[in-house]
Amino acid sequence: MDKKKTRLLICPVCYSARVVSYMGGVMGQMYKCLDCGYVGSLILEMSFDEYTDLLKKIKREKEDNRKIHI
Numbered sequence: 001m002d003k004k005k006t007r008l009l010i011c012p013v014c015y016s017a018r019v020v021s022y023m024g025g026v027m028g029q030m031y032k033c034l035d036c037g038y039v040g041s042l043i044l045e046m047s048f049d050e051y052t053d054l055l056k057k058i059k060r061e062k063e064d065n066r067k068i069h070i
C-alpha cells in the first residue's frame with residue numbers, strides 16, 4: 001500500500017489550514033482563508049508533518065514574544 005502524500009494548503013497570514021480554492025481564470029488560481037479572510041494567489045503548500053513543525057515553531061515564537069512584552 002502506498003502512502004498518499006497529503007498536501008495541505010496553508011494561509012500565509014494566519015497559518016490556518018482552512019484554506020479553500022477561491023477561483024481560477026485569467027488571474028490564475030486564487031485561494032481564500034476561512035479564518036482571516038485572506039484572498040490571494042500566494043499560499044503555502046506543505047505536508048502534514050511540515051505543518052505540524054510549523055505550528056510548533058509558531059507556538060514557540062508566540063511564547064518568546066510574550067516573554068519580551070512582560
Ligand SMILES: [Zn+2]
Nearest residue numbers: 011014033036
Ligand atoms: Zn488566514
